[in-house]
Amino acid sequence: GAPASSPVTERVEKPTQEEYIPFLETDKEESTLSIVVVGASGDLARRKIFPALFALFIEDRLPEDFTIFGYGRSIMTDEELRNMISKTLTCRVDKRENCDEKMDAFLKKCFYSSGQYSSEEHFLELDKKLKEKEAGRLSNRLFYLAIPPNMFVDVARCAKRRASSENGWIRIIVEKPFGRDTESSRELTQGLKQYLSEDQIFRIDHHMGEELVENLLVLRFSNLVFEPLWSRNYIRNVQFIFSEDFGTHGQGRYFDNYGIIRDIMQNHLLQILALFSMDTPVSLDAEDIRNEKVKVLRSMKPVQLEDVVVGQYKGDCDGIRCYPGYTDDMTVSNNSLTPTFAAATLFINNARWDGVPFLMIAGKALHTKRAEIRVQFRHVPGNLYNRNFGTDLDQAGNELVIRIEPDEAIYLKINNKVPGLGMKLDRSDLNLLYKARCPREVPDAYERLLIDAIEGERRLFIRSDELDAAWAVFTPLLKELEEKKIAPELYTYGSGGPVGVHYLAAKHNVRWG
Ligand code: NDP
Numbered sequence: 001g002a003p004a005s006s007p008v009t010e011r012v013e014k015p016t017q018e019e020y021i022p023f024l025e026t027d028k029e030e031s032t033l034s035i036v037v038v039g040a041s042g043d044l045a046r047r048k049i050f051p052a053l054f055a056l057f058i059e060d061r062l063p064e065d066f067t068i069f070g071y072g073r074s075i076m077t078d079e080e081l082r083n084m085i086s087k088t089l090t091c092r093v094d095k096r097e098n099c100d101e102k103m104d105a106f107l108k109k110c111f112y113s114s115g116q117y118s119s120e121e122h123f124l125e126l127d128k129k130l131k132e133k134e135a136g137r138l139s140n141r142l143f144y145l146a147i148p149p150n151m152f153v154d155v156a157r158c159a160k161r162r163a164s165s166e167n168g169w170i171r172i173i174v175e176k177p178f179g180r181d182t183e184s185s186r187e188l189t190q191g192l193k194q195y196l197s198e199d200q201i202f203r204i205d206h207h208m209g210e211e212l213v214e215n216l217l218v219l220r221f222s223n224l225v226f227e228p229l230w231s232r233n234y235i236r237n238v239q240f241i242f243s244e245d246f247g248t249h250g251q252g253r254y255f256d257n258y259g260i261i262r263d264i265m266q267n268h269l270l271q272i273l274a275l276f277s278m279d280t281p282v283s284l285d286a287e288d289i290r291n292e293k294v295k296v297l298r299s300m301k302p303v304q305l306e307d308v309v310v311g312q313y314k315g316d317c318d319g320i321r322c323y324p325g326y327t328d329d330m331t332v333s334n335n336s337l338t339p340t341f342a343a344a345t346l347f348i349n350n351a352r353w354d355g356v357p358f359l360m361i362a363g364k365a366l367h368t369k370r371a372e373i374r375v376q377f378r379h380v381p382g383n384l385y386n387r388n389f390g391t392d393l394d395q396a397g398n399e400l401v402i403r404i405e406p407d408e409a410i411y412l413k414i415n416n417k418v419p420g421l422g423m424k425l426d427r428s429d430l431n432l433l434y435k436a437r438c439p440r441e442v443p444d445a446y447e448r449l450l451i452d453a454i455e456g457e458r459r460l461f462i463r464s465d466e467l468d469a470a471w472a473v474f475t476p477l478l479k480e481l482e483e484k485k486i487a488p489e490l491y492t493y494g495s496g497g498p499v500g501v502h503y504l505a506a507k508h509n510v511r512w513g
Helices: 017-024 043-058 078-086 100-107 120-134 149-162 182-193 211-221 252-277 286-298 384-389 445-455 464-483 500-507
Strands: 031-038 066-072 110-114 138-145 170-175 201-204 235-243 308-314 341-346 358-363 370-377 399-405 409-417 425-433 489-492
Touching (some): 031 043, 031 149, 078 100, 078 110, 110 120, 120 138, 120 149, 149 170, 182 464, 211 252, 211 399
Parallel strands (some): 138 170
Antiparallel strands (some): 235 370, 399 409, 409 425
């Protein structure tokens, strides 16, 4: 115990703003939600954010009383904003329904306020307009920053200082890129934390909102049959594949500064890998899940250059049409070394996964568009059927495929007897095709993430220490690629990617392609 002479001071922790909320929210009738889409004229806002908000509105998932404000430098009236966003709203939630009335009701709740991103004065004007709509009620404010990241800190400052709610919460959603490496990511985190606390920052990785990614934990932790197999004892390797069947097509300026490793692997694929490989969380609470993710990310060895293949697509003509190469994109320099394809093998240095290769593959302008996880299991010991019947089934262990897109599905490849008097085996799929099982449209990832941010559910958002651990896995590799000016292997537009990936897969005994 403390020596008798030392003063015993009882530290009373001041509740954070978030801890006040349940108390403040007791009277829901009186509360109102203001959503400010910063960068409202941009691609992300128009294509994803407004349509997701509308889908939530149709499904009655938004609070009774809400207002949406677009904010940006573009000069627009409320009516012009409504015209702009009405073009991208669809009734996709229920295709049979005519949702014109709902669309009108939704648009009536949308307004616009123009201003600079670094002007506190302009945010004060926004604040006045918000207050008019909020009419003295308890008001919560959610800012979605659909703007280039170099403006995140300015907006956080202005929004926090001049457009915070006086009696409710303020939350700010930001989306990748969160820096280019460990240092710049930390700088951004520190910049935001000058004005916001960690629980006010919601870092989106939109793939975390995909139905099948959410289902990964359900699959693992609510079925007895998978979790006991989920280790080096039974799993031979795991692949995380993300391929697009189109190139940058004139939009390469942003991409050229980042490349496929930063754009897809360091964030989306690594997040999915962490969910796939983490240990059982203490509970489904955000902090418990994120603690497990950080643990597994910190157990990963930084990716080694010898375990990586980088590629860049080149143009191709198929007799009917020609497809431009990456450097034919006018917004990309002719001698760009930016990878549009990468394959990397990662290892997790813990008891569960020691020695198991996790192969990540991501690329643009490939022959298919798909995102999936493939789990290849070890061979059946003893190999009874192969020995007795000379089949080559030892080459084909079980494989579990979790297809995130297109056509969400989970299927398990099993060996099966061909019906008949003989003893022939073949491979069959135990197949859960979402389209067949659930007639309802699967929600868009942004819908889930927005509703979670509104409800203060942080499970799918990235905590700053997670981000730091994720950058630690890739930063040394990114630096080495850039310092050594490693030239990407060229691959043809619409092909399966560079040949080198087959060697990498073979090196780690992975069946691929
Ligand atoms: P945009 O380039 O379309 O920019 C959004 C808005 O920001 C613009 O309409 C513009 O509004 C303002 N803006 C653009 N450039 C500048 C600039 N140089 N200085 C000041 N304001 C500028 O971006 P996106 O909508 O595509 O993306 C927004 C953010 O989301 C980015 O950080 C992006 O990396 C990220 N993101 C985007 C995805 C997408 O699908 N588009 C997917 C994942 C992440 P105004 O002129 O009215 O001020």
